[in-house]
Amino acid sequence: MGFKIKDLFVSVEKKEVLKGVSLDIEPGEVVALMGPNGSGKSSLAYALAGHPNYVVSKGRVELDGKKLLNKKVNERANMGLFLAFQYPVGIDGVNVKEILITTLRGRGEKISALELKKKVEKEAQKMGIEKELLMRSLNDGFSGGEKKKMEMLQMSILKPKYAVLDETDSGLDIDALRVVADGAKKAAQKGMGVLIITHYKRILEYLRPDKVLVMKKGKMVAQGGEELVKMLEDKGYKKL
Amino acid sequence: MSSFKYVYKSGKGLNEKLVREISSLKKEPEWMLEKRLEALKIFNDLSLPEWGADLTGVDFSNIHYYLKPLQNQKKSWKDIPDEVRDTFEKIGVPKAEREVLSGVKAQYDSEVIYGSLKKSLEKKGIVFLSMDEGLVKYPELVKKYWGSVVPLGDNKLAALNSAVWSGGSFVYVPKGVDVGLPLQAYFRINTERAGQFERTLIIADEGSKVHYVEGCSAPAFSTGSLHSAVVEVIVEKKAKVTYTTVQNWYKNVYNLVTKRAFVKEEGEMRWVDGNLGSRTTMKYPSCILAGRKAKGEMLSIAWAGKGQHQDTGAKMIHLAPETTSQIISKSVSKEGGRASYRGLVHINKGATGAKAKVVCDALILDDESRSDTYPTNKIFENGASLEHEATVGKIGEEQLFYLMSRGIKAEEAEAMIVNGFLEPIMKQIPLEYAIEMNKLVEMEMEGSVG
Amino acid sequence: MRYKVTLDKPGKKDVVVPFLKKGETAEVLGLVLGGKRGDYELNVIMEHKVGQTKGRVEIRGFAKNGARVKVTGLIKIDKKAQEVDDFLEMRVLMLDDKSWAVVEPRLEIEANQVKASHAATVSKINEEELFYLASRGIDREEAEELIVDGFLKDITDKIKSNV
Numbered sequence: 001m002g003f004k005i006k007d008l009f010v011s012v013e014k015k016e017v018l019k020g021v022s023l024d025i026e027p028g029e030v031v032a033l034m035g036p037n038g039s040g041k042s043s044l045a046y047a048l049a050g051h052p053n054y055v056v057s058k059g060r061v062e063l064d065g066k067k068l069l070n071k072k073v074n075e076r077a078n079m080g081l082f083l084a085f086q087y088p089v090g091i092d093g094v095n096v097k098e099i100l101i102t103t104l105r106g107r108g109e110k111i112s113a114l115e116l117k118k119k120v121e122k123e124a125q126k127m128g129i130e131k132e133l134l135m136r137s138l139n140d141g142f143s144g145g146e147k148k149k150m151e152m153l154q155m156s157i158l159k160p161k162y163a164v165l166d167e168t169d170s171g172l173d174i175d176a177l178r179v180v181a182d183g184a185k186k187a188a189q190k191g192m193g194v195l196i197i198t199h200y201k202r203i204l205e206y207l208r209p210d211k212v213l214v215m216k217k218g219k220m221v222a223q224g225g226e227e228l229v230k231m232l233e234d235k236g237y238k239k240l
Numbered sequence: 241m242s243s244f245k246y247v248y249k250s251g252k253g254l255n256e257k258l259v260r261e262i263s264s265l266k267k268e269p270e271w272m273l274e275k276r277l278e279a280l281k282i283f284n285d286l287s288l289p290e291w292g293a294d295l296t297g298v299d300f301s302n303i304h305y306y307l308k309p310l311q312n313q314k315k316s317w318k319d320i321p322d323e324v325r326d327t328f329e330k331i332g333v334p335k336a337e338r339e340v341l342s343g344v345k346a347q348y349d350s351e352v353i354y355g356s357l358k359k360s361l362e363k364k365g366i367v368f369l370s371m372d373e374g375l376v377k378y379p380e381l382v383k384k385y386w387g388s389v390v391p392l393g394d395n396k397l398a399a400l401n402s403a404v405w406s407g408g409s410f411v412y413v414p415k416g417v418d419v420g421l422p423l424q425a426y427f428r429i430n431t432e433r434a435g436q437f438e439r440t441l442i443i444a445d446e447g448s449k450v451h452y453v454e455g456c457s458a459p460a461f462s463t464g465s466l467h468s469a470v471v472e473v474i475v476e477k478k479a480k481v482t483y484t485t486v487q488n489w490y491k492n493v494y495n496l497v498t499k500r501a502f503v504k505e506e507g508e509m510r511w512v513d514g515n516l517g518s519r520t521t522m523k524y525p526s527c528i529l530a531g532r533k534a535k536g537e538m539l540s541i542a543w544a545g546k547g548q549h550q551d552t553g554a555k556m557i558h559l560a561p562e563t564t565s566q567i568i569s570k571s572v573s574k575e576g577g578r579a580s581y582r583g584l585v586h587i588n589k590g591a592t593g594a595k596a597k598v599v600c601d602a603l604i605l606d607d608e609s610r611s612d613t614y615p616t617n618k619i620f621e622n623g624a625s626l627e628h629e630a631t632v633g634k635i636g637e638e639q640l641f642y643l644m645s646r647g648i649k650a651e652e653a654e655a656m657i658v659n660g661f662l663e664p665i666m667k668q669i670p671l672e673y674a675i676e677m678n679k680l681v682e683m684e685m686e687g688s689v690g
Numbered sequence: 691m692r693y694k695v696t697l698d699k700p701g702k703k704d705v706v707v708p709f710l711k712k713g714e715t716a717e718v719l720g721l722v723l724g725g726k727r728g729d730y731e732l733n734v735i736m737e738h739k740v741g742q743t744k745g746r747v748e749i750r751g752f753a754k755n756g757a758r759v760k761v762t763g764l765i766k767i768d769k770k771a772q773e774v775d776d777f778l779e780m781r782v783l784m785l786d787d788k789s790w791a792v793v794e795p796r797l798e799i800e801a802n803q804v805k806a807s808h809a810a811t812v813s814k815i816n817e818e819e820l821f822y823l824a825s826r827g828i829d830r831e832e833a834e835e836l837i838v839d840g841f842l843k844d845i846t847d848k849i850k851s852n853v
Contacts, residue, residue, distance in 0.1 A: 049641075049645050050641075050644075050645070051641055052637065052641065072644070072650070073641060073644035073645055074643075074644040074645070074646075074647050074648055074649050074650065074653070076645075077644065077645055077646055077647035077648075078647040082645075083645050085642070088642065089636070089638045089639055089642050091639050091642070091643070091656075091657065091660055094643075094656055094657065094659075094660035094663075098656065099643065099646055099648070099656075100646075102648050102652055102656065103646045103647045103648055106647060106648060106649060106652065107647065137660070137663075154646065158646070158647070589787075589790075602797075602799070604799060604801075604802035604804075605802060606802055607769060607772065607801055607802050607803070608769075609800075609802065610769075610798075610799060610800045611797065611799045612796070612797060612798045612799065613795070613796055613797035613798075613808075614794075614796050615794060615795060615796070615810075616792070616794050617792065617793045617794065617810060617812065618790070618791075618792045619782075619784065619790060619791045619792070619793075619812045620790040621787070621790075622753075622784035622785065622786055622787050622789060622790075622814050623787070623814060624812075624814075625811070625812060625813040625814065626793070626810070626811060626812040626813070627809075627810075627811050628793070628795065628808075628809065628810040628811070629807070629808065629809040629810075630795070630797060630807060630808050630809075631805075631806070631807035632797055632799045632804065632805075632806040632807065633802075633804060633805050633806065633807075634802045634803055634804070
């Protein structure tokens with residue numbers, strides 16, 4: 001069991017952005033990945049999800065014993081991986097319910113549109129998402145905070161085994177921040193592994209990590225517990 | 241279709257004798273026969289347009305111009321081509337409907353439904369008949385408006401239609417009446433279903449409101465290969481008309497249609513067009529915005545698959561001040577299909593404060609297919625404004641990636657994106673059609689992953 | 691490659707940009723200064739015969755004193771020309787009731803891995819802008835000149851610069 005990444009080398013547009021990254025996430029564990037701009041944190045997220053622009057030249061990734069890198073994007077998702085995007089794309093004419101019902105049915109879950117609607121509305125209410133947003137084209141004109149909440153809404157319905165939360169935007173309002181943190185915390189308590197990628201310690205105050213990893217220029221440079229967060233706060237990334 | 245039996249079947253080709261026979265069989269008033277004959281002369285004089293789709297395959301001498309099928313003819317279900325049957329199956333058309341739509345079963349059921357519908361409409365003074373009946377029962381009304389919006393000599397195909405028309409609808413809505421439910425051509429259809437030269441005339445009197453729906457998204461198999469209809473709509477002061485067509489003719493059909501509305505002061509006309517089938521379509525619904533504050537809208541979807549050329553668009557002619565128009569056209573081409581948008585916005589001198597907006601977007605799904613945009617915008621009035629934008633491209637990779645990262649298969653994700661692309665217009669189409677159309681899109685997308 | 695074309699008296703000008711080498715980029719900047727009576731016609735054709743090319747067309751103009759301005763732009767992308775990115779924009783200001791404008795932005799696209807879009811607008815001067823300038827003591831004629839210059843500025847600047 002576990003989400004195991006070993007010696008991952010990844011390039012984007014012929015430029016190497018990850019130079020031998022390794023990390024492990026156990027079920028129910030909250031791992032924070034921090035690092036300065038350009039360290040490759042978001043690249044790791046996209047490479048794990050299988051984005052076509054990110055080319056893996058070396059390395060192994062296993063999700064609960066199954067190889068990940070040779071699978072297509074949607075296959076990885078169906079294996080239990082969820083990526084909450086930093087800047088989720090907008091899709092004309094497609095709303096969140098349609099996406100969820102297609103995914104669930106594709107997995108073989110028998111759920112009626114009405115049942116899903118009720119589930120979605122309930123979750124939305126808990127997260128403080130306005131009902132009206134559920135009907136609109138996904139992310140069309142949504143604020144940063146609303147987009148984030150929609151990602152978390154999807155996560156709560158899809159119940160992945162491992163979630164990678166790309167949280168490098170410091171501009172998130174407190175409300176959205178708590179939705180992300182609470183959602184991740186609750187899911188972790190139920191056994192979901194979480195990799196939270198962030199610059200700033202703010203979100204880590206609400207979602208306390210079990211392990212903290214630090215990246216710089218495509219490599220892992222430090223590993224520790226929460227005390228590492230405080231150290232980075234006080235001294236910055238230069239020392240590493 | 242050898243098991244068809246016709247009460248009357250004209251010989252091939254078009255001549256004066258035939259036109260006279262048609263008119264006499266229908267027992268038409270003299271003036272209508274005169275118009276038919278005049279139209280025939282004009283038809284012979286005019287030539288086919290060369291600026292649009294390729295019409296060289298149309299052989300006018302090889303068409304039966306008038307067919308009146310036997311009331312109780314029985315076609316067999318197994319005569320229907322496999323793909324047509326498969327499509328019915330996949331899009332979930334109920335069995336009874338399938339038989340009716342494919343002409344296998346006579347429209348007994350629809351006659352019954354139509355009968356009771358007719359009664360409730362009559363109470364409000366609404367007239368909804370076939371054009372043939374309308375001509376006979378309301379000759380003065382028809383004479384006043386017939387050919388006033390699309391004159392006999394408008395173009396070769398309109399002249400042809402004017403000479404040999406048969407079938408189509410006649411709708412009259414009295415002043416201030418809101419019809420309420422959509423008038424479906426399907427109900428009005430008698431045995432002359434899938435008529436080749438339908439003529440429709442809709443008159444919405446002052447302040448009235450009507451939504452007319454025709455066609456169907458299930459594949460319509462037809463023995464005739466040329467469909468040339470004419471639709472005229474008169475929108476009186478402050479009236480509101482919506483005309484929705486969903487067309488999925490079989491792949492051997494040339495669908496060449498002239499549709500035009502004359503809109504008076506503060507009237508509103510909206511054309512909603514779903515072009516899915518046919519081999520070649522040329523259709524440019526138009527609005528003549530003749531009165532102050534008249535509004536015209538044209539929303540269209542064109543789907544061009546293998547061997548198809550959808551040459552569609554709209555024409556908005558602004559003749560009066562403060563008129564507004566909006567054209568939204570969305571097309572998808574794949575497997576070598578070609579979708580062309582051809583539009584005209586003409587703002588005449590004197591149409592102060594007129595506003596026109598055109599949005600045409602196209603998706604090309606593979607490197608075999610093609611998309612063209614040929615808009616013409618003529619502004620002769622400086623106190624008017626026009627905005628036009630168009631984009632052509634393929635399915636966005638980021639969007640595809642996003643949906644796949646949720647666990648959705650590539651083909652399904654593509655279908656969702658295409659349906660989403662078409663959504664603003666699908667929204668305007670009555671629900672049953674929209675659902676069927678969405679399913680058709682999904683079917684078309686299967687096996688098309690690049 | 692940058693093509694600059696200015697039409698400042700009645701007449702016709704054609705600009706055809708053939709993209710023959712992969713990776714080529716071209717920009718067309720056009721001005722139609724329809725200040726006197728007559729027919730002004732500008733036609734621009736961007737022909738992408740090979741892929742990975744990038745184009746951009748920006749045309750601005752105005753029509754007054756009986757000028758009749760016609761602008762047609764065609765972006766044509768051949769079947770083999772994949773990964774093309776092209777954008778065409780034409781904007782015309784109509785300044786009086788003696789003039790007219792015809793704009794025809796066209797597309798003929800046979801490749802699918804492309805990004806092609808166009809936009810066209812025809813409008814008159816915004817009354818709010820005229821009012822604002824008037825409230826600063828500027829008379830209508832001068833205000834119009836200022837506004838038209840501002841409208842054309844982007845293009846005139848680029849045309850003047852020798853980048």
